[in-house]
């Protein structure tokens with residue numbers, strides 16, 4: 065299929081089927097750019113349907129870049145609480161401060177300046193350039209990647225490497241409506257070319273789709289190995305309060321309040337009390353109750369009955385609930 069016919073079909077489908085997502089409704093160019101910046105940070109690692117209520121709340125409390133650059137860490141974390149991967153929120157705030165200082169409050173519209181911002185990688189930079197600035201980029205997110213792999217029937221390990229997919233995506237071509245085009249491709253992946261049971265009969269590019277021709281929609285999985293880790297988690301309890309500390313030690317849940325923990329090697333005596341999964345890390349946790357309170361730097365005592373009043377990661381809340389029930 066010629067590239068311009070392909071893009072016309074995709075855009076026609078998009079105009080008639082796009083979802084009404086909150087970051088697609090804006091009143092000015094500046095607001096659009098801010099909405100795209102915030103939503104793209106939130107959408108790193110998180111699905112659209114999870115992001116929607118967080119985005120609405122975030123925008124209500126922090127409606128523009130200037131407010132974001134000055135927001136207190138406490139308020140910022142409260143807005144992000146439950147969304148996970150908290151380093152994104154910290155990077156987003158730093159990014160807004162740099163934009164205010166270095167770019168006079170205008171989100172950069174070129175790849176190099178965007179990439180220099182905290183938390184902005186190749187993907188986020190291309191997504192911002194395409195969606196917010198209508199530049200001819202096709203950001204290869206999981207959805208577009210799936211459409212591309214199925215459309216061209218890319219199955220071999222050598223064909224689905226990132227750099228190879230980056231080259232192959234030129235099959236989609238470009239068009240004047242770059243912003244809509246990038247979103248349209250994402251939307252086809254999300255709504256039509258679903259991971260299981262793609263809805264090919266509703267797909268605007270079915271005619272030339274190789275997977276449809278072969279009636280084989282199976283995708284080759286990339287090997288992202290899970291790793292198992294073992295931890296001793298220390299519980300210090302005073303009245304009905306637990307001690308938590310700011311995590312400066314582990315790379316996960318960085319700078320958030322967690323129970324004091326140490327990583328250990330698994331021995332035969334290691335009987336776990338609970339499990340938790342963060343990204344591709346399977347955590348086996350053994351709980352140790354301790355009486356003699358140690359003086360930890362950056363520690364807090366949290367009241368189990370007022371759990372919702374604290375800015376805590378889901379991980380810590382899960383531990384508190386476990387302790388209450390056991």
Ligand code: SF4
Nearest residue numbers: 257262264267270273
């Ligand atoms: S025809 Fe089916 S497999 Fe091919 S791109 Fe469309 S939805 Fe995906």
